[in-house]
Amino acid sequence: MVKGLDWDDLRLVLAVVREGTLSGAARRLDVTHSTVFRRLGAIEAGLGARLFERFRDGYVPTPAGETAAASALKLEEEVLFLERRLSGQDLRPFGTVRIATTDTLSEMLMRHLPAMRRVHPDIQLEITISNTMANLTRREAEIAIRPTPDPPEILVGRRVAGIAHAVYGSHAYLSGRQDEALAGHDWIGLDDALGHTVIAAWMRQTLRAARLTCRVDALPALRDAALAGLGLALLPCYLGDRTAGLRRLTPEPLAEPRSALWLLTHEDLRHTARIRATLDFLAKAFAGERALLEGSEPQPG
Structure with a gap:
């Protein structure tokens, strides 16, 4: 006899598809690896169909698994939509x-x-x-x-x-160098993790030939590198202006980026x-x- 699927079963199948491993699905669902293993086996046994091919490096859905995951995704969207609509009817700030x-x-x-x-x-x-x-x-x-x-x-x-944004450097770095052209300074760059930011876009457009002393993947690290004297950094004013030991290269914020x-x-x-x-x-x-x-x-x- 074929056992019917419930929402928890479909959530588990979808989690395995998204993560590709039982351990990843377990983390997503906040359960143990053994729980996912046991429940997936029970789901397949109840359906009489194999939902995943097991490989050494992960789980790949079979055509049946892809069908189940597609249905699970539609149901998930409906459940999330319902949660948002019902949540919107709450009248208390609680x-x-x-x-x-x-x-x-x-x-x-x-x-x-x-x-x-x-x-x-x-x-x-x-x-x-x-x-x-x-x-x-x-x-x-x-x-x-x-x-x-x-x-x-x-x-x-x-x-x-x-x-607003401005160019910042440490007091020690800027001593005697404030009148240099921007391209003549040492700069701290951003790695690909922040390549989508307005700071990265400004640097690509303005400082194509500039010397980069290092790249960082977070703006607090960009500030800290400038504070250490590694070079100039373009920072949002709310971050740079509150940092003792940094000062702007120019008194006013830049017109771009905004x-x-x-x-x-x-x-x-x-x-x-x-x-x-x-x-x-x-x-x-x-x-x-x-x-x-x-x-x-x-x-x-």
């Missing part, structure tokens, strides 16, 4: 809000969270720090705080402030009480940082 932001904005965010806890004590925050855009459609996060000139069209949000700080969420969640309350608070809090974000706050001496 529960967990998942926020994704970058490593450079996390410090600014944390400064305001004690005040938010006082205003909304029934909202619990889960903060994820990542320089990749969280998938809000799949509920990896419910709010994204992002520096970007153009947010994805599938999201809705608020533009809080512009983000970006903006956005608070983003999914259309289906924007009217949820806890999401709306969090967005309202953060919009006001970050608006108070406008001078720092737009490069008009005086630098420390």
